[in-house]
Amino acid sequence: MGLFEQLTEKKAKLSVVGLGYVGMPIAVAFSQKLDVIGYDSNARKIALYRGGKDPTREVGDEVIASSSVEFTSDAERLREASFHIIAVPTPVNPDNTPDLAPVESASRAVGKRLAKGSVVVYESTVYPGVTEDVCVPILERESGLVCGRDFKVGYSPERINPGDKKHRLESIVKIVSGCDAETLDTVARVYELVCLAGVHRAESIRVAEAAKVIENSQRDINIAFMNELSIIFDRMGIDTHSVLRAAGTKWNFLPFTPGLVGGHCIGVDPYYLTYCAEKLGYHSQVILAGRRINDGMGRYVAQCAVKRLIAAHRPVKGARVAILGLTFKENCPDTRNTRVMDIIEELREYGIEPIVCDAQASPEEVKSASGIELMPLDAVRGMDAVIISVAHDEYRALQPDVIAAFFAKRDGAPPVLIDVKGILDRSLYEGLGYSYWRL
Numbered sequence: 446m447g448l449f450e451q452l453t454e455k456k457a458k459l460s461v462v463g464l465g466y467v468g469m470p471i472a473v474a475f476s477q478k479l480d481v482i483g484y485d486s487n488a489r490k491i492a493l494y495r496g497g498k499d500p501t502r503e504v505g506d507e508v509i510a511s512s513s514v515e516f517t518s519d520a521e522r523l524r525e526a527s528f529h530i531i532a533v534p535t536p537v538n539p540d541n542t543p544d545l546a547p548v549e550s551a552s553r554a555v556g557k558r559l560a561k562g563s564v565v566v567y568e569s570t571v572y573p574g575v576t577e578d579v580c581v582p583i584l585e586r587e588s589g590l591v592c593g594r595d596f597k598v599g600y601s602p603e604r605i606n607p608g609d610k611k612h613r614l615e616s617i618v619k620i621v622s623g624c625d626a627e628t629l630d631t632v633a634r635v636y637e638l639v640c641l642a643g644v645h646r647a648e649s650i651r652v653a654e655a656a657k658v659i660e661n662s663q664r665d666i667n668i669a670f671m672n673e674l675s676i677i678f679d680r681m682g683i684d685t686h687s688v689l690r691a692a693g694t695k696w697n698f699l700p701f702t703p704g705l706v707g708g709h710c711i712g713v714d715p716y717y718l719t720y721c722a723e724k725l726g727y728h729s730q731v732i733l734a735g736r737r738i739n740d741g742m743g744r745y746v747a748q749c750a751v752k753r754l755i756a757a758h759r760p761v762k763g764a765r766v767a768i769l770g771l772t773f774k775e776n777c778p779d780t781r782n783t784r785v786m787d788i789i790e791e792l793r794e795y796g797i798e799p800i801v802c803d804a805q806a807s808p809e810e811v812k813s814a815s816g817i818e819l820m821p822l823d824a825v826r827g828m829d830a831v832i833i834s835v836a837h838d839e840y841r842a843l844q845p846d847v848i849a850a851f852f853a854k855r856d857g858a859p860p861v862l863i864d865v866k867g868i869l870d871r872s873l874y875e876g877l878g879y880s881y882w883r884l
């Protein structure tokens with residue numbers, strides 16, 4: 446009996462290592478078909494899951510509460526599994542080089558409990574070669590087993606998009622790969638249990654790894670182009686959104702828009718690709734140029750807000766400024782690698798300490814991670830400027846009378862409204878006398 450049959454007949458278990466925005470939905474999905482152990486070293490997170498709470502809001506409390514996943518922070522439970530999926534984050538260091546510490550730690554945890562005949566599949570974003578050249582040696586060293594003979598490995602890049610309720614695990618095509626044809630078939634059949642849109646069988650693990658890093662690099666470059674256009678058009682006195690609406694009437698124009706690029710995918714993955722290229726003696730030009738533009742947009746937004754304050758005859762140093770939105774994207778509680786922090790830090794350079802609100806983020810997590818105390822929306826009063834930095838649905842729904850109540854009234858000094866993503870009606874607010882600006 447093969448491993449797939451053992452899993453489907455529940456004579457073997459599947460484990461998911463790392464229960465964040467990627468791993469948790471995977472564990473929950475597989476638990477509808479297989480016996481699943483969900484492991485995370487964060488005991489606090491495990492306690493929430495066991496209590497029926499979903500801090501990621503990816504599947505919801507009700508689904509977590511009814512799930513059959515065996516949530517645990519005890520790594521010894523991994524001994525019970527024969528098919529392991531590693532879905533830990535892969536961030537970058539302060540110098541933008543890949544930080545492989547989480548995936549290396551997860552490899553050690555699995556390797557110490559690895560049994561003969563097992564399959565280990567990595568979902569974490571890495572540059573080509575990491576699975577076989579970095580992770581496999583760790584698995585072999587910790588287990589005393591030999592890859593290809595005693596256990597097998599595969600790679601299936603995650604495609605979870607936090608906050609996206611349309612493109613879900615079951616509705617997207619999943620790339621799968623394996624160290625040999627037999628492993629590829631096993632990995633593909635296992636993922637086909639939950640990926641109803643099907644799987645794409647990559648020719649090799651390195652091909653699958655490369656496919657992942659270019660997916661987000663492509664988006665990063667396209668958004669960087671939009672951001673550069675917004676800087677140029679702003680100097681020309683032309684509204685970027687109006688230009689894009691006009692250009693979008695052409696059948697093959699790509700619908701990208703300017704914005705802040707943060708999070709743990711688009712703002713990180715390109716550095717994995719450029720790092721790999723540097724090791725091979727090639728210095729990336731297009732990819733790094735896009736990164737420089739996108740990494741500078743938070744500071745650019747803050748500088749534009751300051752210019753608007755000056756033009757509106759409002760004080761800069763000590764100005765009362767509110768920022769609505771801290772997460773890295775709309776309708777998602779995740780604040781990791783958010784570029785809104787760049788806006789905050791740049792404003793502080795001008796002597797402005799903004800108050801920050803967010804309709805989605807956890808106040809406790811934000812306080813712990815950044816020291817910022819999130820304020821309720823009703824605390825936004827007497828402001829000189831308001832920056833809507835994240836397009837949460839709650840902010841899209843703000844009515845003119847609510848926004849008007851945010852500002853201090855000063856004769857001859859129009860209120861400054863910075864609408865980063867352009868979610869409000871520009872003509873309406875300009876007609877109401879606001880100094881309105883958007884990317």
